[in-house]
Amino acid sequence: MSDKLKNIITEASKVFILTDENVAPFWLPEVAHWLHCDSAVDIVIKAGEQHKNLQTVQRIWKTLMNHQADRNALLINLGGGVITDLGGFAASTYKRGIKFINIPTTLLAMVDAAIGGKTGIDFGGSKNQIGTFAEAEEVIIDLVFLETLPERELFSGMAEMMKCGFITDAKLLEINLENYQQFIVRCGEIKREIVAQDPTEKGLRKILNFGHTLGHAIESHCLTTDYPLLHGEAVALGMLGALWLSVKQLGLEESILQNFENQLPMLLSEAEIALSETDIDLILGYLVHDKKNKGEKSQFVLLKTVGNPVWNVEVESDLVKQALAYIINKVSRG
Ligand SMILES: NC(=O)c1ccc[n+]([C@@H]2O[C@H](COP(=O)([O-])OP(=O)(O)OC[C@H]3O[C@@H](n4cnc5c(N)ncnc54)[C@H](O)[C@@H]3O)[C@@H](O)[C@H]2O)c1
Numbered sequence: 353m354s355d356k357l358k359n360i361i362t363e364a365s366k367v368f369i370l371t372d373e374n375v376a377p378f379w380l381p382e383v384a385h386w387l388h389c390d391s392a393v394d395i396v397i398k399a400g401e402q403h404k405n406l407q408t409v410q411r412i413w414k415t416l417m418n419h420q421a422d423r424n425a426l427l428i429n430l431g432g433g434v435i436t437d438l439g440g441f442a443a444s445t446y447k448r449g450i451k452f453i454n455i456p457t458t459l460l461a462m463v464d465a466a467i468g469g470k471t472g473i474d475f476g477g478s479k480n481q482i483g484t485f486a487e488a489e490e491v492i493i494d495l496v497f498l499e500t501l502p503e504r505e506l507f508s509g510m511a512e513m514m515k516c517g518f519i520t521d522a523k524l525l526e527i528n529l530e531n532y533q534q535f536i537v538r539c540g541e542i543k544r545e546i547v548a549q550d551p552t553e554k555g556l557r558k559i560l561n562f563g564h565t566l567g568h569a570i571e572s573h574c575l576t577t578d579y580p581l582l583h584g585e586a587v588a589l590g591m592l593g594a595l596w597l598s599v600k601q602l603g604l605e606e607s608i609l610q611n612f613e614n615q616l617p618m619l620l621s622e623a624e625i626a627l628s629e630t631d632i633d634l635i636l637g638y639l640v641h642d643k644k645n646k647g648e649k650s651q652f653v654l655l656k657t658v659g660n661p662v663w664n665v666e667v668e669s670d671l672v673k674q675a676l677a678y679i680i681n682k683v684s685r686g
Contacts, residue, residue, distance in 0.1 A: 353386070353387065353388075354490075356490065357387075357453070357490055357492070360426065360451065360453065360489050360490065361387060361388065361389060361426065363424070364424060364425060364426035364451070365421075365422050365424040365425055366393065366419060366420070366421055366422075366424075366425045366426070367387075367389045367391075367392040367393070367425070367426050367428065368392060368393045368394075368395055368415070368416065368419070368421065368425065368426070368427045368428065369383070369384060369389065369392045369393070369394050369395065369427075369428045369430055370395045370397070370412060370427055370428065370429050370430065370431070370435055370438070370439040370442075371394070371395070371396055371397075371429075371430040371431050371435060372396065372397050372398065372399040372400075372403075372431050372432075372434070372435055373396055373397070373398055373399050374399045375399075375430060375431045375432075375435070375457050376394070376396045378500045379430060379457060379497060379500075380394060380396070380430065383428075383430055383455060387428070389428070392428070393415065393419050395411075395412055395415050397411065397412075397435075397438075399434070400434065401434055401474070401571075401575060401580070401583070402575065402580075403434065403438075404434045404437060404438050404472075404473050404474050405473055405474055405475070406473060406475065406482070408438060408473075409438060409441060409442045409445075409473055412427075412438070412439070412442040412446075413442060413445075413446055416442075416446050416450075421446070421447075421450065422447070423447050423448075423449075423450060424450070424451075425446075425450045425451075426450065426451050426452065426453065426489075427439055427442065427443040427450060427451070427452040427453075428452070428453045428455060429443075429452055429453065429454045429455065429466075429488075430455045430457060431455075431456075431457050431458075431461070432456065432457060432458035432460065432461045432465070432505070433456075433458065433460055433461045433464070433465030433466070433583065435461075436454045436456060436461055436465050436466040436471075436488075437465060437470075437471055437472050437473065437480070437483070438471075438473060439452060439454075439471075440452055440454070440469075440470075440471030440472075440484075440486055440488065441471040441472055441473055441482075441483055441484060441486075443471075443486070444471055444484045444486030445484065449486065451489050452486075452488055452489065453488055453489055453490045453491075453492065454466040454467075454488040454490070454491045454492070455491075455492045455494075455497075456491070456492075456493065456497070457497035457501070458497075458501055458505055458508075458509060459498060459501065459505065459506050459508070459509025459510065459513075459532070459536070460505070460508055460509035460512050460583060460584055461509075462493050462495075462509070462536055462540065463509060463512055463513055463516070463536055463539035463540055463543070464509075464512045464539070464543060464560075466488070466491050466493075467491055467540055467543045467544060467547070468543055468544070468547040468560075469485050469486055469487040469488070469547065469551060470483060470485060471483050471484050471485075471486050472484070474572075477572060477576070477638075478568075478572050478638055479568045479571060479572050480568070485551065485552055493536070493537075493540065495533060495536070498533075503529075503622065504582065504622035504623070505582065506529070506532070507584065507585070507618065507619050507620070507621065507622065508582040508583060508584025508585055509532075509584055510527050510528075510529075510532055510584070510619060511563075511584035511585065511587050511588040511591070511619050512539075512583075512584050512587060513527055513532065513535055513536075513539050514527060514588075514591070514612075514615070514619075515560075515562050515563050515587060515591060516538075516539045516542050516543070517658070518562055518563075518591065518595075518655060518658055518659075518661070519559045519560070519562050519653075519655075519659070519661045520542050520659055521538070521542070521659060522658045522659060523535075524538070524539065525611070525612075525615075525658070528618065529618075543560065546559065546560060547560075555663065556663075558653055558663035558664070559653055559661040559663055561653050561663075562591065562594060562653040562655070562661055563587045563588070563590035563591030563593075563594050563653075564587060564590055564653075565590065565594070565639065565650065565651070565652050565653070566589065566590040566593040566594065566635075566639075566672075566675065566676065566679070567583075567586045567587040567588075567589060567590025567591070568586070568590070568638065569590075569635045569636070569638035569639050570586045570589050570590060570627075570635055570679075571583060571586035571587075572638045573631060573634050573635045573638055574586065574627075577626065578626070579624045579625065579626040581623055581625070582623070584619070585619065585620055585623045588616060588619045588620060589620075589679050589683065591612065592609075592612060592613070592616065592678070592679050592682060592683075593675040593676065593678065593679045594652060594653065594654060594655070594675075595608060595609040595612055595655065596609060596675050596678050596679075597652060597654055597667055597671065597672075597675050598654040598655040598656075600671065601654060601665065601667065601671070602654050602655065602656050602662065602665070603656070604654075604655050604656065604657065605657070608655070608657075608658060613682065616682070616683070620683065625683050625684070627679075627680045627683065627684060628680065628684060629677060629680055631680070632673060632676045632677060632680070635676055636669070636672065636673065636676070639672070649666045649667075650666070650667050650669065650672050651663075651664050651665065651666055651667075652665045652666075652667050653665070
Protein backbone atom coordinates (compact mmCIF):
# COMPACT_ATOMS: atom_id res chain seq x y z
CA MET A 353 0.00 0.00 0.00
CA SER A 354 1.40 3.45 -0.90
CA ASP A 355 1.97 6.08 1.82
CA LYS A 356 -0.58 8.33 0.13
CA LEU A 357 -3.24 5.63 0.30
CA LYS A 358 -2.35 4.81 3.91
CA ASN A 359 -2.72 8.48 4.85
CA ILE A 360 -6.05 8.88 3.09
CA ILE A 361 -7.43 5.90 4.97
CA THR A 362 -6.01 6.69 8.39
CA GLU A 363 -7.10 10.33 8.18
CA ALA A 364 -10.71 9.39 7.35
CA SER A 365 -13.23 9.75 10.17
CA LYS A 366 -15.06 6.64 8.90
CA VAL A 367 -14.52 4.33 5.93
CA PHE A 368 -17.30 2.93 3.73
CA ILE A 369 -16.85 0.34 0.98
CA LEU A 370 -19.36 0.35 -1.86
CA THR A 371 -19.52 -2.75 -4.04
CA ASP A 372 -22.06 -4.96 -5.78
CA GLU A 373 -23.43 -8.43 -5.10
CA ASN A 374 -21.20 -10.09 -7.74
CA VAL A 375 -17.95 -8.50 -6.64
CA ALA A 376 -18.53 -8.77 -2.88
CA PRO A 377 -18.15 -12.56 -2.47
CA PHE A 378 -14.91 -12.63 -4.47
CA TRP A 379 -13.18 -9.51 -3.29
CA LEU A 380 -14.80 -7.53 -0.46
CA PRO A 381 -13.18 -9.26 2.56
CA GLU A 382 -9.85 -9.49 0.76
CA VAL A 383 -9.76 -5.80 -0.16
CA ALA A 384 -11.00 -4.65 3.27
CA HIS A 385 -8.24 -6.71 4.84
CA TRP A 386 -5.57 -5.48 2.42
CA LEU A 387 -6.52 -1.85 3.11
CA HIS A 388 -6.61 -2.51 6.90
CA CYS A 389 -10.27 -1.49 6.80
CA ASP A 390 -11.86 -4.54 8.45
CA SER A 391 -14.16 -2.26 10.44
CA ALA A 392 -15.37 -0.38 7.36
CA VAL A 393 -19.11 -0.16 6.74
CA ASP A 394 -19.99 -2.26 3.67
CA ILE A 395 -22.63 -1.09 1.21
CA VAL A 396 -23.47 -3.94 -1.16
CA ILE A 397 -25.90 -3.09 -3.95
CA LYS A 398 -27.52 -5.10 -6.73
CA ALA A 399 -25.34 -5.47 -9.84
CA GLY A 400 -26.09 -3.98 -13.23
CA GLU A 401 -26.71 -0.78 -15.17
CA GLN A 402 -30.40 -0.78 -14.22
CA HIS A 403 -29.33 0.04 -10.65
CA LYS A 404 -27.22 3.06 -11.62
CA ASN A 405 -30.05 5.33 -10.56
CA LEU A 406 -31.29 7.79 -7.98
CA GLN A 407 -32.84 5.10 -5.76
CA THR A 408 -29.46 3.45 -5.30
CA VAL A 409 -27.79 6.79 -4.65
CA GLN A 410 -30.42 7.54 -1.99
CA ARG A 411 -29.64 4.21 -0.37
CA ILE A 412 -25.94 5.10 -0.28
CA TRP A 413 -26.64 8.59 1.12
CA LYS A 414 -28.94 7.07 3.78
CA THR A 415 -26.31 4.53 4.86
CA LEU A 416 -23.74 7.32 5.14
CA MET A 417 -26.16 9.38 7.25
CA ASN A 418 -27.20 6.43 9.44
CA HIS A 419 -23.55 5.89 10.31
CA GLN A 420 -23.01 9.61 11.00
CA ALA A 421 -20.58 10.06 8.12
CA ASP A 422 -19.16 13.57 8.30
CA ARG A 423 -17.20 15.63 5.75
CA ASN A 424 -14.06 13.59 6.53
CA ALA A 425 -15.61 10.22 5.73
CA LEU A 426 -14.15 8.16 2.89
CA LEU A 427 -16.01 6.06 0.31
CA ILE A 428 -14.10 3.25 -1.42
CA ASN A 429 -15.71 2.22 -4.69
CA LEU A 430 -14.86 -1.42 -5.39
CA GLY A 431 -16.35 -2.62 -8.66
CA GLY A 432 -16.98 -1.91 -12.31
CA GLY A 433 -17.99 1.33 -13.98
CA VAL A 434 -21.46 1.22 -12.47
CA ILE A 435 -19.96 1.28 -8.97
CA THR A 436 -17.33 3.94 -9.74
CA ASP A 437 -19.91 6.18 -11.50
CA LEU A 438 -22.51 5.74 -8.76
CA GLY A 439 -20.11 5.89 -5.83
CA GLY A 440 -18.29 8.90 -7.25
CA PHE A 441 -21.61 10.68 -7.67
CA ALA A 442 -22.88 9.78 -4.19
CA ALA A 443 -19.57 10.85 -2.60
CA SER A 444 -19.25 14.08 -4.56
CA THR A 445 -22.74 15.22 -3.53
CA TYR A 446 -22.95 13.96 0.10
CA LYS A 447 -22.41 16.97 2.39
CA ARG A 448 -21.13 18.82 -0.71
CA GLY A 449 -18.45 16.25 -1.27
CA ILE A 450 -16.47 13.64 0.64
CA LYS A 451 -13.31 11.86 -0.52
CA PHE A 452 -13.54 8.68 -2.56
CA ILE A 453 -11.15 6.07 -3.93
CA ASN A 454 -11.81 3.93 -7.00
CA ILE A 455 -10.72 0.30 -7.11
CA PRO A 456 -11.91 -0.84 -10.55
CA THR A 457 -12.57 -4.58 -10.89
CA THR A 458 -13.60 -4.73 -14.56
CA LEU A 459 -11.38 -4.19 -17.56
CA LEU A 460 -13.66 -1.39 -18.74
CA ALA A 461 -13.42 0.46 -15.45
CA MET A 462 -9.63 -0.01 -15.29
CA VAL A 463 -9.05 1.59 -18.68
CA ASP A 464 -11.86 4.10 -18.68
CA ALA A 465 -14.71 4.52 -16.17
CA ALA A 466 -12.65 4.79 -12.97
CA ILE A 467 -10.34 7.43 -14.45
CA GLY A 468 -10.99 11.05 -15.32
CA GLY A 469 -13.47 12.37 -12.79
CA LYS A 470 -16.81 11.87 -14.53
CA THR A 471 -19.43 10.52 -12.15
CA GLY A 472 -23.10 9.96 -12.77
CA ILE A 473 -26.35 8.08 -12.86
CA ASP A 474 -28.96 7.28 -15.46
CA PHE A 475 -32.20 9.24 -15.26
CA GLY A 476 -35.47 9.45 -17.17
CA GLY A 477 -34.55 6.37 -19.18
CA SER A 478 -31.34 7.87 -20.58
CA LYS A 479 -27.73 7.22 -19.68
CA ASN A 480 -25.66 9.49 -17.46
CA GLN A 481 -28.12 12.38 -17.42
CA ILE A 482 -27.23 13.48 -13.88
CA GLY A 483 -23.65 13.70 -12.69
CA THR A 484 -20.66 15.66 -11.51
CA PHE A 485 -17.03 16.14 -12.34
CA ALA A 486 -15.17 14.90 -9.27
CA GLU A 487 -11.75 13.27 -9.11
CA ALA A 488 -11.07 10.17 -7.03
CA GLU A 489 -8.27 10.69 -4.51
CA GLU A 490 -6.66 7.50 -5.85
CA VAL A 491 -7.39 4.93 -8.54
CA ILE A 492 -5.90 1.54 -7.71
CA ILE A 493 -5.42 -0.77 -10.68
CA ASP A 494 -4.74 -4.43 -9.93
CA LEU A 495 -5.12 -7.00 -12.70
CA VAL A 496 -5.81 -9.72 -10.14
CA PHE A 497 -9.51 -8.72 -10.18
CA LEU A 498 -9.75 -9.81 -13.82
CA GLU A 499 -9.32 -13.44 -12.75
CA THR A 500 -12.98 -13.63 -11.77
CA LEU A 501 -14.39 -11.41 -14.51
CA PRO A 502 -16.64 -13.21 -17.03
CA GLU A 503 -15.28 -13.29 -20.59
CA ARG A 504 -18.22 -11.28 -21.94
CA GLU A 505 -17.18 -8.42 -19.64
CA LEU A 506 -13.61 -8.66 -20.94
CA PHE A 507 -14.82 -8.15 -24.49
CA SER A 508 -16.85 -5.16 -23.33
CA GLY A 509 -13.68 -3.60 -21.91
CA MET A 510 -11.74 -4.44 -25.05
CA ALA A 511 -14.24 -2.40 -27.08
CA GLU A 512 -13.42 0.72 -25.02
CA MET A 513 -9.71 -0.05 -25.50
CA MET A 514 -10.26 -0.14 -29.26
CA LYS A 515 -11.95 3.25 -28.94
CA CYS A 516 -8.66 4.52 -27.50
CA GLY A 517 -6.96 3.00 -30.53
CA PHE A 518 -9.22 4.69 -33.06
CA ILE A 519 -8.74 8.13 -31.55
CA THR A 520 -5.01 7.96 -30.80
CA ASP A 521 -2.99 4.87 -31.60
CA ALA A 522 -3.56 2.25 -34.33
CA LYS A 523 -1.48 -0.31 -32.36
CA LEU A 524 -4.35 -0.72 -29.90
CA LEU A 525 -6.57 -1.98 -32.70
CA GLU A 526 -4.60 -5.24 -32.73
CA ILE A 527 -6.08 -6.19 -29.38
CA ASN A 528 -7.34 -9.71 -28.71
CA LEU A 529 -7.99 -12.05 -25.80
CA GLU A 530 -4.34 -13.11 -25.66
CA ASN A 531 -2.66 -9.71 -25.68
CA TYR A 532 -5.13 -7.25 -24.10
CA GLN A 533 -3.36 -7.07 -20.72
CA GLN A 534 -0.29 -5.49 -22.25
CA PHE A 535 -2.38 -2.50 -23.42
CA ILE A 536 -4.16 -1.70 -20.13
CA VAL A 537 -1.59 0.77 -18.81
CA ARG A 538 -1.34 2.56 -22.17
CA CYS A 539 -5.13 3.02 -22.37
CA GLY A 540 -5.24 4.48 -18.87
CA GLU A 541 -2.40 6.87 -19.75
CA ILE A 542 -4.19 8.00 -22.91
CA LYS A 543 -7.33 8.79 -20.94
CA ARG A 544 -5.38 10.66 -18.24
CA GLU A 545 -3.48 12.71 -20.85
CA ILE A 546 -6.67 13.75 -22.64
CA VAL A 547 -8.54 14.56 -19.41
CA ALA A 548 -5.60 16.60 -18.09
CA GLN A 549 -5.87 18.87 -21.13
CA ASP A 550 -9.64 19.31 -20.91
CA PRO A 551 -11.06 18.13 -17.57
CA THR A 552 -14.61 19.40 -18.09
CA GLU A 553 -15.07 18.41 -21.73
CA LYS A 554 -15.10 21.81 -23.39
CA GLY A 555 -13.36 20.43 -26.49
CA LEU A 556 -10.63 17.79 -26.80
CA ARG A 557 -12.10 15.44 -24.17
CA LYS A 558 -15.06 14.89 -26.48
CA ILE A 559 -12.91 12.54 -28.56
CA LEU A 560 -13.31 10.00 -25.74
CA ASN A 561 -16.96 9.85 -26.79
CA PHE A 562 -16.06 8.25 -30.12
CA GLY A 563 -18.73 5.59 -30.72
CA HIS A 564 -20.79 6.79 -27.74
CA THR A 565 -23.39 8.96 -29.50
CA LEU A 566 -25.08 6.00 -31.17
CA GLY A 567 -23.67 3.61 -28.56
CA HIS A 568 -25.48 5.28 -25.64
CA ALA A 569 -28.73 5.50 -27.63
CA ILE A 570 -28.52 1.79 -28.54
CA GLU A 571 -27.59 0.87 -24.95
CA SER A 572 -30.51 2.90 -23.50
CA HIS A 573 -32.93 1.34 -25.97
CA CYS A 574 -31.73 -2.23 -25.36
CA LEU A 575 -32.04 -1.73 -21.58
CA THR A 576 -35.80 -1.49 -22.13
CA THR A 577 -35.86 -4.87 -23.91
CA ASP A 578 -35.20 -8.49 -22.90
CA TYR A 579 -31.78 -8.24 -24.61
CA PRO A 580 -29.74 -5.57 -22.81
CA LEU A 581 -26.24 -4.99 -24.15
CA LEU A 582 -23.17 -4.37 -22.05
CA HIS A 583 -21.78 -0.85 -22.27
CA GLY A 584 -18.76 -1.87 -24.36
CA GLU A 585 -20.93 -3.94 -26.70
CA ALA A 586 -23.15 -0.94 -27.35
CA VAL A 587 -20.06 1.22 -27.85
CA ALA A 588 -18.76 -1.34 -30.38
CA LEU A 589 -21.99 -0.91 -32.37
CA GLY A 590 -21.72 2.85 -31.96
CA MET A 591 -18.15 2.76 -33.32
CA LEU A 592 -19.33 0.77 -36.32
CA GLY A 593 -21.85 3.55 -37.03
CA ALA A 594 -19.28 6.28 -36.40
CA LEU A 595 -16.79 4.62 -38.77
CA TRP A 596 -19.45 4.30 -41.46
CA LEU A 597 -20.33 7.98 -41.01
CA SER A 598 -16.63 8.86 -41.09
CA VAL A 599 -16.29 7.14 -44.47
CA LYS A 600 -19.33 9.02 -45.80
CA GLN A 601 -18.65 12.41 -44.30
CA LEU A 602 -14.90 12.77 -43.71
CA GLY A 603 -13.48 10.43 -46.35
CA LEU A 604 -12.08 7.85 -43.91
CA GLU A 605 -10.49 4.95 -45.77
CA GLU A 606 -13.07 2.19 -46.15
CA SER A 607 -10.56 -0.51 -45.15
CA ILE A 608 -10.64 0.84 -41.55
CA LEU A 609 -14.36 0.15 -41.41
CA GLN A 610 -13.90 -3.29 -42.99
CA ASN A 611 -11.12 -4.26 -40.56
CA PHE A 612 -13.34 -3.32 -37.64
CA GLU A 613 -16.16 -5.39 -39.09
CA ASN A 614 -13.80 -8.37 -39.00
CA GLN A 615 -13.21 -7.80 -35.27
CA LEU A 616 -16.85 -7.22 -34.35
CA PRO A 617 -17.76 -10.92 -34.10
CA MET A 618 -15.09 -11.28 -31.39
CA LEU A 619 -16.30 -8.23 -29.42
CA LEU A 620 -19.93 -9.34 -29.69
CA SER A 621 -19.35 -13.08 -29.42
CA GLU A 622 -21.34 -13.39 -26.19
CA ALA A 623 -23.88 -10.64 -26.80
CA GLU A 624 -27.48 -11.43 -27.58
CA ILE A 625 -28.55 -8.91 -30.18
CA ALA A 626 -32.18 -8.64 -31.15
CA LEU A 627 -32.29 -5.39 -33.10
CA SER A 628 -34.35 -4.88 -36.20
CA GLU A 629 -35.08 -1.91 -38.46
CA THR A 630 -38.28 -1.26 -36.49
CA ASP A 631 -36.05 -0.20 -33.56
CA ILE A 632 -34.44 2.67 -35.49
CA ASP A 633 -36.98 5.35 -34.54
CA LEU A 634 -36.92 4.26 -30.90
CA ILE A 635 -33.12 4.50 -30.84
CA LEU A 636 -33.24 7.92 -32.53
CA GLY A 637 -35.51 9.09 -29.69
CA TYR A 638 -32.61 8.67 -27.26
CA LEU A 639 -30.29 10.87 -29.33
CA VAL A 640 -32.32 13.91 -28.30
CA HIS A 641 -31.12 13.41 -24.70
CA ASP A 642 -27.53 12.89 -25.69
CA LYS A 643 -25.35 15.48 -23.98
CA LYS A 644 -23.18 15.65 -27.08
CA ASN A 645 -26.03 17.13 -29.10
CA LYS A 646 -26.76 20.81 -29.48
CA GLY A 647 -30.47 21.47 -29.85
CA GLU A 648 -32.00 19.18 -32.45
CA LYS A 649 -28.79 18.43 -34.36
CA SER A 650 -26.80 15.26 -33.76
CA GLN A 651 -23.16 15.90 -33.05
CA PHE A 652 -20.61 13.16 -33.56
CA VAL A 653 -16.96 12.45 -33.04
CA LEU A 654 -15.78 11.12 -36.41
CA LEU A 655 -12.39 10.13 -37.80
CA LYS A 656 -10.43 11.56 -40.71
CA THR A 657 -7.85 8.83 -40.19
CA VAL A 658 -7.03 6.58 -37.27
CA GLY A 659 -5.55 8.84 -34.60
CA ASN A 660 -7.10 11.93 -36.15
CA PRO A 661 -10.58 12.44 -34.67
CA VAL A 662 -12.79 15.48 -35.21
CA TRP A 663 -15.42 16.46 -32.66
CA ASN A 664 -18.68 18.43 -32.97
CA VAL A 665 -19.33 17.07 -36.47
CA GLU A 666 -22.97 17.74 -37.28
CA VAL A 667 -24.71 14.92 -39.09
CA GLU A 668 -28.04 15.16 -40.90
CA SER A 669 -30.74 13.02 -39.31
CA ASP A 670 -31.26 11.10 -42.55
CA LEU A 671 -27.63 9.98 -42.56
CA VAL A 672 -27.86 9.03 -38.88
CA LYS A 673 -30.82 6.82 -39.76
CA GLN A 674 -28.81 5.21 -42.55
CA ALA A 675 -25.94 4.58 -40.13
CA LEU A 676 -28.31 2.82 -37.72
CA ALA A 677 -29.73 0.73 -40.57
CA TYR A 678 -26.16 -0.19 -41.53
CA ILE A 679 -25.35 -1.30 -37.97
CA ILE A 680 -28.53 -3.33 -37.66
CA ASN A 681 -27.96 -5.05 -41.01
CA LYS A 682 -24.43 -6.02 -40.00
CA VAL A 683 -25.35 -7.53 -36.66
CA SER A 684 -28.80 -8.98 -37.16
CA ARG A 685 -28.54 -12.73 -37.23
CA GLY A 686 -31.85 -13.37 -38.91
N1 LIG B 1 -17.26 7.80 -15.93
C1 LIG B 1 -16.71 7.45 -17.07
O1 LIG B 1 -15.81 8.14 -17.60
C2 LIG B 1 -17.18 6.20 -17.77
C3 LIG B 1 -16.49 5.73 -18.89
C4 LIG B 1 -16.92 4.53 -19.48
C5 LIG B 1 -18.00 3.85 -18.95
N2 LIG B 1 -18.65 4.36 -17.87
C6 LIG B 1 -19.80 3.64 -17.28
O2 LIG B 1 -19.34 2.39 -16.80
C7 LIG B 1 -20.44 1.48 -16.76
C8 LIG B 1 -20.01 0.14 -17.31
O3 LIG B 1 -18.98 -0.36 -16.51
P1 LIG B 1 -18.66 -1.93 -16.45
O4 LIG B 1 -18.60 -2.46 -17.81
O5 LIG B 1 -17.50 -2.07 -15.57
O6 LIG B 1 -20.00 -2.53 -15.83
P2 LIG B 1 -20.44 -3.03 -14.37
O7 LIG B 1 -19.96 -2.13 -13.31
O8 LIG B 1 -21.90 -3.27 -14.48
O9 LIG B 1 -19.68 -4.42 -14.21
C9 LIG B 1 -19.96 -5.45 -15.11
C10 LIG B 1 -20.40 -6.74 -14.39
O10 LIG B 1 -19.26 -7.41 -13.91
C11 LIG B 1 -19.41 -7.69 -12.52
N3 LIG B 1 -18.07 -7.63 -11.96
C12 LIG B 1 -17.31 -6.53 -11.79
N4 LIG B 1 -16.07 -6.87 -11.43
C13 LIG B 1 -16.03 -8.20 -11.34
C14 LIG B 1 -15.02 -9.13 -11.03
N5 LIG B 1 -13.76 -8.75 -10.80
N6 LIG B 1 -15.34 -10.44 -11.01
C15 LIG B 1 -16.62 -10.85 -11.31
N7 LIG B 1 -17.60 -10.02 -11.64
C16 LIG B 1 -17.31 -8.71 -11.66
C17 LIG B 1 -20.38 -6.68 -12.01
O11 LIG B 1 -21.06 -7.13 -10.87
C18 LIG B 1 -21.32 -6.53 -13.20
O12 LIG B 1 -22.27 -7.58 -13.19
C19 LIG B 1 -21.56 2.12 -17.55
O13 LIG B 1 -22.54 2.59 -16.66
C20 LIG B 1 -20.88 3.28 -18.26
O14 LIG B 1 -21.77 4.34 -18.51
C21 LIG B 1 -18.26 5.52 -17.26
